[in-house]
Amino acid sequence: MQQLKTALTKCKIVPVVVVKDVAHAAPLANALANSGLTVVEVTMRTPAALNVISEMVKARPDLVTGAGTVLNAQHLQQARDAGANFGVSPGTSVALREAILASGWNFIPGCATPSEAMTLAEHGFEVVKLFPAEVIGGLNMLKSMAAPLPHIKFMPTGGVTLAKVAEYAAQPNVAAVGGTWIVPPTLLEAGDFAAIEKLAREAHDAANGLISV
Template identity: 45%
Template sequence: MTQNETLQPLNSMANKTARIDALCAQAKILPVITIARQQDVLPLADALAAGGLTVLEVTLRSAFGLDAIRLLREARPELCTGAGTVLDRHTLAQAEAAGAQFIVTPGSTHELLQASAESDVPLLPGVGSASDIMIGYALGYRRFKLFPAEVAGGVAALKALGGPFNEVRFCPTGGVNAQNLKNYIAQPNVMCVGGSWMIDSTWVKNGDWGRIQEATAEALALFD
């Protein structure tokens, strides 16, 4: 981080963009985690961390999401834990209160983008079109999640969007997997990807944490 960045207030867009860049560089892959059982939280996080993923996106798609974030912040402070599937201002406030270190949304509304612009917690807003990007761009956002990536045009869309939005970087999520990962990360406007293929629900249900660790390591090896 440069001296200028350290002088920026926490809720400045420049500061939050720099923090998003740093966590995406650390993450490479943002694992999209949905907790079905409370007892899975720590062993799943430990398996992902052992495989090399230390930045975790815990979605709020289940009743256990907020509690999982609180638990990870308390019991695994060395991990960077964020909240995904944040849909509105109320959910944003809940995620922040739970201790989320970053926020990810599947789409964008002006209300949510504005609320996050006033927050200290960095947001990676979801977009699926040039119009979506322009709404966030007008408020100072330069980092977005392309979702659902494959449905929204995948690699071809990223190439096309790179022309008019040359300052923008993306985390494509939705349909990204071990087979197409290299095509995504080869794009200059991709900073990391999101996915859940290394968290097979059967492995989680059976407590096969070793298999999750192995799949995670295999996924990260594709970056070499």
């Protein structure tokens, strides 16, 4: 978990990507890593996802590559077998939580309420995903939870835009911000990795206070 926490702290932004073509895996990994990003979440929403994860890990072992949309124990094992460095879930059922704990694998479980976050923290999770962030209160919710729950770090994801990323990243209880805008499907399908690298660098710089947007 320390490698993941260090990577999150280093760049404060995690692109959340949906990849349909395994041929895009290596060039995408290169574009993200070359932009300064250190972590990526590849959602398990396409038939190619597991192969994409494997290829991204091979292409850029310096990029901490995670599997997103892990919903059950089977997904968890598949993601681990594919070589993913960690897993992420949109929410956390009791069955999934127990599978994660039994596996000992690096994982950022999802939550949407303070009670869910507290329960996950009680089970030893140091970083949790706040999802869908903008829908359930976004920045105001994170600010409200900072004082009573200072021991819990969040990765807000869902609806966050470039215009808000700097403010999210600056919150003391935010480990990193999940960004779905960084790798648009249109650019990925067009194979325009130069444009993706530009968006990734912009997101990195905004999250780290290097530019204002």
